[in-house]
Amino acid sequence: MSALPWILDGVVALLLIGLAYRLLDTRDLFEATVLYIAFGLTLSLAWVRLGAADLALAEAALGAGVTGALFLNAYQRLARRGEGRTDEESSGLTVVDDRVDEVSPAAALASYGVWGLIAGGLAWVLVTLPARDPILPVLVDAALEDAGVSNPITAVLLNFRAYDTLLEIVVLVAAMVGVWSLDRGSREFARNPADLGDEPILGALSRLVVPLAGLTAVYLTWTGAYATGGAFQAGALAAGAGVLLVAAGFMRPVTSAAPFTRALGVLALVVFTVVGLVSLFWTGLFLDYPPGAEYGLILLVEGALTVSIAVILVELFVDVPAIPEDDPGLRVLDPTGDPLGRVISPDGAFIRGAEEE
Protein backbone atom coordinates (compact mmCIF):
# COMPACT_ATOMS: atom_id res chain seq x y z
CA MET A 1 0.00 0.00 0.00
CA SER A 2 1.41 3.30 -1.03
CA ALA A 3 1.72 6.24 1.30
CA LEU A 4 0.06 8.68 -1.10
CA PRO A 5 -3.54 8.30 0.16
CA TRP A 6 -2.29 8.77 3.71
CA ILE A 7 -0.53 11.99 2.79
CA LEU A 8 -3.57 13.25 0.89
CA ASP A 9 -5.97 12.50 3.75
CA GLY A 10 -3.55 13.97 6.25
CA VAL A 11 -3.23 17.22 4.30
CA VAL A 12 -7.01 17.54 3.86
CA ALA A 13 -7.63 16.80 7.55
CA LEU A 14 -5.00 19.29 8.72
CA LEU A 15 -6.38 21.91 6.32
CA LEU A 16 -9.90 21.40 7.68
CA ILE A 17 -8.79 21.74 11.30
CA GLY A 18 -6.47 24.66 10.53
CA LEU A 19 -9.08 26.58 8.51
CA ALA A 20 -11.76 25.98 11.14
CA TYR A 21 -9.43 27.19 13.91
CA ARG A 22 -8.30 30.26 12.01
CA LEU A 23 -11.70 31.39 10.78
CA LEU A 24 -13.18 31.21 14.28
CA ASP A 25 -10.13 32.85 15.83
CA THR A 26 -9.59 35.77 13.47
CA ARG A 27 -10.99 39.18 14.36
CA ASP A 28 -11.63 40.27 10.76
CA LEU A 29 -15.00 39.22 9.35
CA PHE A 30 -13.88 39.36 5.72
CA GLU A 31 -11.02 36.97 6.41
CA ALA A 32 -13.37 34.63 8.26
CA THR A 33 -15.80 34.63 5.31
CA VAL A 34 -13.16 33.85 2.72
CA LEU A 35 -11.70 31.11 4.93
CA TYR A 36 -15.18 29.64 5.32
CA ILE A 37 -15.46 29.28 1.53
CA ALA A 38 -12.04 27.62 1.48
CA PHE A 39 -13.24 25.31 4.26
CA GLY A 40 -16.27 24.29 2.18
CA LEU A 41 -14.12 23.49 -0.85
CA THR A 42 -11.70 21.45 1.26
CA LEU A 43 -14.64 19.62 2.82
CA SER A 44 -15.86 18.62 -0.63
CA LEU A 45 -12.42 17.02 -1.18
CA ALA A 46 -12.96 15.09 2.04
CA TRP A 47 -16.34 13.87 0.73
CA VAL A 48 -14.63 12.54 -2.39
CA ARG A 49 -12.11 10.69 -0.22
CA LEU A 50 -14.95 9.22 1.82
CA GLY A 51 -16.66 7.89 -1.31
CA ALA A 52 -19.55 10.34 -1.17
CA ALA A 53 -19.55 11.98 -4.60
CA ASP A 54 -23.09 13.34 -4.19
CA LEU A 55 -22.07 15.17 -1.05
CA ALA A 56 -18.97 16.57 -2.73
CA LEU A 57 -21.15 18.09 -5.45
CA ALA A 58 -23.64 19.52 -2.96
CA GLU A 59 -20.93 20.84 -0.65
CA ALA A 60 -19.05 22.62 -3.43
CA ALA A 61 -22.21 24.24 -4.76
CA LEU A 62 -24.05 24.90 -1.50
CA GLY A 63 -21.66 24.76 1.44
CA ALA A 64 -18.92 26.72 -0.26
CA GLY A 65 -20.74 28.52 -3.09
CA VAL A 66 -24.15 29.74 -1.99
CA THR A 67 -23.36 29.99 1.74
CA GLY A 68 -20.18 31.89 0.90
CA ALA A 69 -22.15 34.28 -1.30
CA LEU A 70 -24.66 34.81 1.54
CA PHE A 71 -21.91 35.62 4.03
CA LEU A 72 -20.05 37.92 1.62
CA ASN A 73 -23.25 39.79 0.93
CA ALA A 74 -24.10 40.18 4.60
CA TYR A 75 -20.50 41.27 5.25
CA GLN A 76 -20.83 43.99 2.65
CA ARG A 77 -23.99 45.32 4.29
CA LEU A 78 -22.26 45.51 7.64
CA ALA A 79 -19.22 47.18 6.05
CA ARG A 80 -21.47 49.77 4.43
CA ARG A 81 -22.98 50.63 7.79
CA GLY A 82 -19.50 51.51 8.99
CA GLU A 83 -18.75 53.85 6.07
CA GLY A 84 -18.38 57.50 6.95
CA ARG A 85 -18.40 56.77 10.66
CA THR A 86 -15.65 57.14 13.19
CA ASP A 87 -13.65 54.10 14.17
CA GLU A 88 -15.34 54.11 17.53
CA GLU A 89 -18.85 54.19 16.05
CA SER A 90 -18.17 51.45 13.54
CA SER A 91 -16.18 49.20 15.85
CA GLY A 92 -17.64 45.75 16.27
CA LEU A 93 -19.27 45.67 12.84
CA THR A 94 -16.81 43.91 10.53
CA VAL A 95 -13.83 43.91 12.84
CA VAL A 96 -14.33 42.51 16.29
CA ASP A 97 -14.75 44.99 19.12
CA ASP A 98 -11.93 44.09 21.46
CA ARG A 99 -13.76 45.41 24.48
CA VAL A 100 -16.57 42.93 23.90
CA ASP A 101 -14.75 39.94 22.51
CA GLU A 102 -11.63 40.28 24.61
CA VAL A 103 -10.31 37.12 26.19
CA SER A 104 -7.13 36.95 28.20
CA PRO A 105 -4.47 34.59 26.79
CA ALA A 106 -4.66 32.41 29.89
CA ALA A 107 -8.43 32.06 29.62
CA ALA A 108 -8.15 31.30 25.89
CA LEU A 109 -5.57 28.62 26.57
CA ALA A 110 -7.70 27.13 29.32
CA SER A 111 -10.81 27.07 27.14
CA TYR A 112 -8.93 25.43 24.28
CA GLY A 113 -7.69 22.88 26.79
CA VAL A 114 -11.22 22.06 27.94
CA TRP A 115 -12.63 21.90 24.43
CA GLY A 116 -9.63 19.90 23.29
CA LEU A 117 -10.34 17.35 26.01
CA ILE A 118 -13.98 17.08 24.92
CA ALA A 119 -12.96 16.74 21.27
CA GLY A 120 -10.34 14.15 22.21
CA GLY A 121 -12.88 12.15 24.18
CA LEU A 122 -15.34 12.28 21.31
CA ALA A 123 -12.65 11.18 18.85
CA TRP A 124 -11.57 8.35 21.16
CA VAL A 125 -15.14 7.06 21.47
CA LEU A 126 -15.61 7.21 17.69
CA VAL A 127 -12.33 5.55 16.84
CA THR A 128 -12.84 2.70 19.30
CA LEU A 129 -16.36 1.94 18.05
CA PRO A 130 -16.51 -1.80 17.38
CA ALA A 131 -16.42 -2.65 13.68
CA ARG A 132 -19.64 -4.08 12.33
CA ASP A 133 -21.08 -5.25 9.06
CA PRO A 134 -23.27 -2.91 7.02
CA ILE A 135 -26.94 -3.17 7.97
CA LEU A 136 -28.80 -0.36 6.25
CA PRO A 137 -27.07 -0.73 2.85
CA VAL A 138 -28.17 -4.36 2.76
CA LEU A 139 -31.78 -3.34 3.38
CA VAL A 140 -31.50 -0.62 0.74
CA ASP A 141 -30.03 -3.07 -1.75
CA ALA A 142 -32.79 -5.58 -1.11
CA ALA A 143 -35.53 -3.02 -1.71
CA LEU A 144 -33.83 -1.21 -4.59
CA GLU A 145 -35.53 -3.32 -7.23
CA ASP A 146 -38.95 -1.98 -6.28
CA ALA A 147 -37.79 1.60 -5.80
CA GLY A 148 -38.11 2.65 -9.43
CA VAL A 149 -34.62 4.18 -9.47
CA SER A 150 -31.26 2.48 -9.31
CA ASN A 151 -29.29 5.22 -7.53
CA PRO A 152 -29.55 4.17 -3.86
CA ILE A 153 -29.29 7.75 -2.58
CA THR A 154 -32.16 8.95 -4.74
CA ALA A 155 -34.12 5.86 -3.68
CA VAL A 156 -33.58 6.74 -0.01
CA LEU A 157 -34.37 10.43 -0.51
CA LEU A 158 -37.46 10.15 -2.66
CA ASN A 159 -38.84 6.71 -1.92
CA PHE A 160 -37.81 5.00 1.31
CA ARG A 161 -37.53 8.20 3.32
CA ALA A 162 -39.63 10.50 1.18
CA TYR A 163 -41.15 12.03 4.34
CA ASP A 164 -37.75 13.53 5.21
CA THR A 165 -37.47 15.18 1.85
CA LEU A 166 -41.03 16.46 1.96
CA LEU A 167 -40.36 18.03 5.36
CA GLU A 168 -37.06 19.40 4.09
CA ILE A 169 -38.78 21.35 1.35
CA VAL A 170 -41.18 22.59 4.05
CA VAL A 171 -38.12 23.90 5.95
CA LEU A 172 -36.87 25.65 2.82
CA VAL A 173 -40.23 27.30 2.19
CA ALA A 174 -40.41 28.31 5.86
CA ALA A 175 -36.94 29.88 5.64
CA MET A 176 -37.98 31.78 2.53
CA VAL A 177 -41.12 33.09 4.23
CA GLY A 178 -39.09 33.99 7.30
CA VAL A 179 -36.56 35.94 5.27
CA TRP A 180 -39.33 37.67 3.37
CA SER A 181 -40.99 38.70 6.59
CA LEU A 182 -37.73 40.31 7.74
CA ASP A 183 -37.77 42.82 4.92
CA ARG A 184 -39.35 43.71 1.65
CA GLY A 185 -36.71 42.48 -0.71
CA SER A 186 -33.61 44.18 -1.91
CA ARG A 187 -33.27 46.45 -4.87
CA GLU A 188 -29.56 46.49 -4.35
CA PHE A 189 -28.98 44.31 -7.39
CA ALA A 190 -31.21 46.23 -9.76
CA ARG A 191 -28.20 47.09 -11.84
CA ASN A 192 -28.54 48.37 -15.36
CA PRO A 193 -27.29 45.68 -17.76
CA ALA A 194 -25.78 48.46 -19.87
CA ASP A 195 -23.29 49.05 -17.04
CA LEU A 196 -21.83 45.64 -17.66
CA GLY A 197 -19.45 47.21 -20.17
CA ASP A 198 -17.49 48.40 -17.15
CA GLU A 199 -17.12 44.85 -15.89
CA PRO A 200 -16.09 42.71 -18.83
CA ILE A 201 -15.06 39.75 -16.70
CA LEU A 202 -18.36 39.49 -14.86
CA GLY A 203 -20.34 39.74 -18.10
CA ALA A 204 -18.23 37.29 -20.08
CA LEU A 205 -18.03 34.85 -17.20
CA SER A 206 -21.79 34.89 -16.71
CA ARG A 207 -22.40 34.33 -20.42
CA LEU A 208 -20.06 31.34 -20.32
CA VAL A 209 -20.95 29.80 -16.99
CA VAL A 210 -24.70 30.25 -16.75
CA PRO A 211 -25.72 28.19 -19.83
CA LEU A 212 -23.27 25.47 -18.78
CA ALA A 213 -24.62 25.44 -15.25
CA GLY A 214 -28.19 25.28 -16.55
CA LEU A 215 -27.35 22.36 -18.81
CA THR A 216 -25.53 20.56 -16.01
CA ALA A 217 -28.51 21.10 -13.70
CA VAL A 218 -30.86 19.43 -16.17
CA TYR A 219 -28.38 16.60 -16.65
CA LEU A 220 -27.97 16.09 -12.88
CA THR A 221 -31.73 15.97 -12.34
CA TRP A 222 -32.10 13.35 -15.04
CA THR A 223 -29.08 11.26 -14.08
CA GLY A 224 -29.99 11.23 -10.39
CA ALA A 225 -32.22 8.22 -11.03
CA TYR A 226 -29.32 5.90 -11.79
CA ALA A 227 -26.01 7.64 -10.99
CA THR A 228 -24.49 10.45 -8.97
CA GLY A 229 -26.76 13.46 -9.12
CA GLY A 230 -30.22 14.48 -8.08
CA ALA A 231 -32.50 17.38 -7.35
CA PHE A 232 -30.42 18.91 -4.56
CA GLN A 233 -27.19 19.16 -6.47
CA ALA A 234 -29.05 20.29 -9.60
CA GLY A 235 -31.05 22.89 -7.69
CA ALA A 236 -27.88 24.16 -6.04
CA LEU A 237 -26.14 24.53 -9.40
CA ALA A 238 -29.11 26.31 -10.92
CA ALA A 239 -29.22 28.57 -7.87
CA GLY A 240 -25.54 29.37 -8.34
CA ALA A 241 -26.28 30.37 -11.92
CA GLY A 242 -29.22 32.47 -10.72
CA VAL A 243 -27.10 34.23 -8.11
CA LEU A 244 -24.52 35.03 -10.79
CA LEU A 245 -27.24 36.39 -13.09
CA VAL A 246 -28.65 38.61 -10.35
CA ALA A 247 -25.24 39.79 -9.16
CA ALA A 248 -24.16 40.61 -12.71
CA GLY A 249 -27.37 42.50 -13.38
CA PHE A 250 -28.74 40.28 -16.15
CA MET A 251 -31.79 39.38 -14.10
CA ARG A 252 -33.87 41.74 -12.05
CA PRO A 253 -34.21 40.35 -8.57
CA VAL A 254 -37.82 39.43 -8.02
CA THR A 255 -39.18 40.48 -4.68
CA SER A 256 -41.47 38.54 -2.44
CA ALA A 257 -44.43 40.35 -3.96
CA ALA A 258 -44.04 38.61 -7.31
CA PRO A 259 -46.73 35.90 -7.59
CA PHE A 260 -44.58 34.02 -10.09
CA THR A 261 -41.74 33.65 -7.56
CA ARG A 262 -44.13 32.51 -4.87
CA ALA A 263 -45.65 29.93 -7.20
CA LEU A 264 -42.26 28.53 -8.21
CA GLY A 265 -41.07 28.52 -4.61
CA VAL A 266 -43.93 26.34 -3.38
CA LEU A 267 -44.14 24.28 -6.60
CA ALA A 268 -42.21 21.32 -5.17
CA LEU A 269 -44.18 21.34 -1.93
CA VAL A 270 -47.46 21.27 -3.86
CA VAL A 271 -46.35 18.61 -6.35
CA PHE A 272 -44.85 16.45 -3.60
CA THR A 273 -47.99 16.68 -1.46
CA VAL A 274 -50.28 15.93 -4.40
CA VAL A 275 -48.16 12.89 -5.30
CA GLY A 276 -48.37 11.79 -1.68
CA LEU A 277 -52.14 12.17 -1.62
CA VAL A 278 -52.58 10.36 -4.93
CA SER A 279 -50.55 7.43 -3.61
CA LEU A 280 -52.58 7.59 -0.39
CA PHE A 281 -55.79 6.99 -2.32
CA TRP A 282 -54.13 4.47 -4.63
CA THR A 283 -52.22 2.28 -2.22
CA GLY A 284 -53.60 3.39 1.13
CA LEU A 285 -50.29 4.82 2.37
CA PHE A 286 -49.05 8.39 2.11
CA LEU A 287 -46.10 8.61 -0.32
CA ASP A 288 -46.18 4.87 -0.99
CA TYR A 289 -46.00 5.15 -4.76
CA PRO A 290 -48.25 2.85 -6.85
CA PRO A 291 -46.20 -0.06 -8.25
CA GLY A 292 -45.00 0.63 -11.77
CA ALA A 293 -45.41 4.38 -11.48
CA GLU A 294 -42.45 4.95 -9.15
CA TYR A 295 -39.98 6.14 -11.77
CA GLY A 296 -42.36 8.66 -13.33
CA LEU A 297 -43.48 10.04 -10.00
CA ILE A 298 -39.94 10.34 -8.65
CA LEU A 299 -38.82 12.12 -11.81
CA LEU A 300 -41.80 14.50 -11.53
CA VAL A 301 -41.01 15.30 -7.90
CA GLU A 302 -37.29 15.67 -8.69
CA GLY A 303 -37.99 18.14 -11.47
CA ALA A 304 -40.24 20.22 -9.25
CA LEU A 305 -37.69 20.04 -6.42
CA THR A 306 -34.91 21.29 -8.70
CA VAL A 307 -36.95 24.32 -9.76
CA SER A 308 -38.15 25.17 -6.26
CA ILE A 309 -34.78 24.71 -4.57
CA ALA A 310 -33.12 26.93 -7.17
CA VAL A 311 -35.76 29.67 -6.81
CA ILE A 312 -35.76 29.55 -3.00
CA LEU A 313 -31.96 29.70 -2.77
CA VAL A 314 -31.81 32.67 -5.14
CA GLU A 315 -34.54 34.35 -3.09
CA LEU A 316 -32.60 33.77 0.13
CA PHE A 317 -29.55 35.34 -1.49
CA VAL A 318 -31.43 38.33 -2.86
CA ASP A 319 -33.50 39.05 0.21
CA VAL A 320 -31.25 38.34 3.16
CA PRO A 321 -28.80 41.21 2.92
CA ALA A 322 -31.31 43.99 2.46
CA ILE A 323 -30.94 46.75 5.01
CA PRO A 324 -33.67 49.21 4.14
CA GLU A 325 -31.83 52.30 5.33
CA ASP A 326 -29.35 51.83 2.48
CA ASP A 327 -32.10 52.30 -0.06
CA PRO A 328 -33.61 55.78 -0.36
CA GLY A 329 -36.77 54.34 -1.94
CA LEU A 330 -37.33 51.88 0.86
CA ARG A 331 -36.36 54.36 3.50
CA VAL A 332 -39.55 56.30 2.88
CA LEU A 333 -41.58 53.15 3.20
CA ASP A 334 -39.60 51.80 6.09
CA PRO A 335 -37.53 54.52 7.72
CA THR A 336 -36.87 52.66 10.94
CA GLY A 337 -35.73 49.46 9.40
CA ASP A 338 -38.76 48.00 11.07
CA PRO A 339 -40.18 44.93 9.36
CA LEU A 340 -43.70 45.98 10.31
CA GLY A 341 -43.30 49.35 8.66
CA ARG A 342 -43.86 51.31 11.85
CA VAL A 343 -42.52 54.83 11.98
CA ILE A 344 -40.59 56.08 14.96
CA SER A 345 -40.66 59.75 15.93
CA PRO A 346 -37.50 61.56 17.05
CA ASP A 347 -38.36 60.94 20.68
CA GLY A 348 -38.63 57.24 20.04
CA ALA A 349 -42.41 56.88 20.16
CA PHE A 350 -44.35 55.08 17.45
CA ILE A 351 -46.12 57.49 15.12
CA ARG A 352 -47.77 55.04 12.80
CA GLY A 353 -48.62 51.40 13.13
CA ALA A 354 -48.57 51.47 16.93
CA GLU A 355 -52.28 50.69 17.11
CA GLU A 356 -51.68 47.27 15.61
CA GLU A 357 -49.38 46.34 18.45
Added chain:
Amino acid sequence: MSTDLIYLVTGAGVSMLGFRGFVTRAHLFWKILGINLMGSGIFLILIAAPPRLPGGEADPVPQAMVLTGIVVALSATALALGVALRVAVRTGRPYLEEEAGDPVDHPTAASEIRREME
Protein backbone atom coordinates in the same frame (compact mmCIF):
# COMPACT_ATOMS: atom_id res chain seq x y z
CA MET B 1 -10.51 2.02 6.86
CA SER B 2 -7.69 4.33 7.83
CA THR B 3 -9.21 7.13 5.75
CA ASP B 4 -12.41 6.84 7.76
CA LEU B 5 -10.46 7.03 11.03
CA ILE B 6 -8.66 10.21 9.96
CA TYR B 7 -11.93 11.91 9.08
CA LEU B 8 -13.65 10.69 12.25
CA VAL B 9 -10.99 12.48 14.31
CA THR B 10 -11.19 15.52 12.00
CA GLY B 11 -14.97 15.60 12.41
CA ALA B 12 -14.65 15.52 16.20
CA GLY B 13 -12.10 18.34 16.10
CA VAL B 14 -14.02 20.55 13.66
CA SER B 15 -17.34 20.14 15.44
CA MET B 16 -15.83 21.02 18.83
CA LEU B 17 -13.95 24.01 17.35
CA GLY B 18 -17.26 25.17 15.91
CA PHE B 19 -19.06 24.65 19.20
CA ARG B 20 -16.36 26.58 21.04
CA GLY B 21 -16.62 29.43 18.52
CA PHE B 22 -20.38 29.51 18.90
CA VAL B 23 -20.14 29.73 22.68
CA THR B 24 -17.18 32.08 23.09
CA ARG B 25 -17.56 34.62 20.27
CA ALA B 26 -19.94 37.49 20.89
CA HIS B 27 -20.28 38.70 17.28
CA LEU B 28 -23.42 37.10 15.80
CA PHE B 29 -21.76 36.34 12.45
CA TRP B 30 -19.11 34.24 14.15
CA LYS B 31 -21.78 32.44 16.12
CA ILE B 32 -23.45 31.51 12.81
CA LEU B 33 -20.09 30.44 11.36
CA GLY B 34 -19.49 28.35 14.48
CA ILE B 35 -22.82 26.53 14.20
CA ASN B 36 -22.11 25.85 10.53
CA LEU B 37 -18.71 24.37 11.33
CA MET B 38 -20.21 22.29 14.12
CA GLY B 39 -22.70 20.90 11.62
CA SER B 40 -19.99 20.17 9.06
CA GLY B 41 -17.97 18.25 11.66
CA ILE B 42 -21.00 16.16 12.60
CA PHE B 43 -21.70 15.47 8.92
CA LEU B 44 -18.12 14.17 8.64
CA ILE B 45 -18.69 11.83 11.60
CA LEU B 46 -22.01 10.62 10.17
CA ILE B 47 -20.38 9.64 6.88
CA ALA B 48 -17.08 8.30 8.25
CA ALA B 49 -18.53 6.21 11.11
CA PRO B 50 -20.61 3.57 9.27
CA PRO B 51 -18.82 0.83 7.32
CA ARG B 52 -18.28 1.41 3.61
CA LEU B 53 -19.91 -0.54 0.82
CA PRO B 54 -17.75 -3.15 -0.95
CA GLY B 55 -17.25 -0.74 -3.87
CA GLY B 56 -15.76 1.92 -1.58
CA GLU B 57 -18.81 4.20 -1.63
CA ALA B 58 -20.20 5.58 1.59
CA ASP B 59 -23.39 4.19 3.10
CA PRO B 60 -26.29 5.69 1.07
CA VAL B 61 -28.62 6.26 4.04
CA PRO B 62 -26.38 8.69 5.97
CA GLN B 63 -25.41 10.24 2.63
CA ALA B 64 -29.06 11.06 1.99
CA MET B 65 -29.39 12.41 5.54
CA VAL B 66 -26.33 14.63 5.20
CA LEU B 67 -27.49 15.86 1.79
CA THR B 68 -30.74 16.93 3.44
CA GLY B 69 -28.74 18.41 6.29
CA ILE B 70 -26.56 20.56 4.02
CA VAL B 71 -29.64 22.12 2.41
CA VAL B 72 -31.42 22.68 5.74
CA ALA B 73 -28.24 24.19 7.26
CA LEU B 74 -28.03 26.59 4.33
CA SER B 75 -31.62 27.81 4.71
CA ALA B 76 -31.19 28.18 8.47
CA THR B 77 -27.99 30.15 7.87
CA ALA B 78 -29.77 32.48 5.47
CA LEU B 79 -32.52 33.14 8.00
CA ALA B 80 -30.00 33.60 10.83
CA LEU B 81 -27.99 36.11 8.78
CA GLY B 82 -31.18 38.02 8.06
CA VAL B 83 -32.00 38.18 11.76
CA ALA B 84 -28.41 39.16 12.66
CA LEU B 85 -28.50 42.01 10.13
CA ARG B 86 -31.83 43.11 11.54
CA VAL B 87 -30.28 43.18 15.01
CA ALA B 88 -27.43 45.28 13.60
CA VAL B 89 -29.93 47.75 12.13
CA ARG B 90 -32.03 48.08 15.26
CA THR B 91 -29.26 48.25 17.85
CA GLY B 92 -26.38 49.55 15.74
CA ARG B 93 -24.26 46.48 16.35
CA PRO B 94 -24.39 42.77 15.47
CA TYR B 95 -24.29 41.64 19.10
CA LEU B 96 -26.87 40.24 21.46
CA GLU B 97 -27.91 42.78 24.04
CA GLU B 98 -26.58 40.93 27.06
CA GLU B 99 -23.21 40.40 25.41
CA ALA B 100 -22.72 43.81 23.85
CA GLY B 101 -21.38 45.58 26.95
CA ASP B 102 -21.90 48.78 25.05
CA PRO B 103 -19.91 51.80 26.26
CA VAL B 104 -20.48 53.84 23.07
CA ASP B 105 -23.74 55.27 21.73
CA HIS B 106 -23.80 53.48 18.41
CA PRO B 107 -25.94 54.99 15.67
CA THR B 108 -29.10 53.01 14.99
CA ALA B 109 -31.57 53.52 12.20
CA ALA B 110 -33.89 55.40 14.56
CA SER B 111 -31.18 57.63 16.01
CA GLU B 112 -30.03 58.62 12.53
CA ILE B 113 -33.52 59.65 11.47
CA ARG B 114 -33.65 61.66 14.68
CA ARG B 115 -30.38 63.38 13.81
CA GLU B 116 -31.58 64.18 10.31
CA MET B 117 -34.86 65.61 11.48
CA GLU B 118 -33.18 67.95 13.95
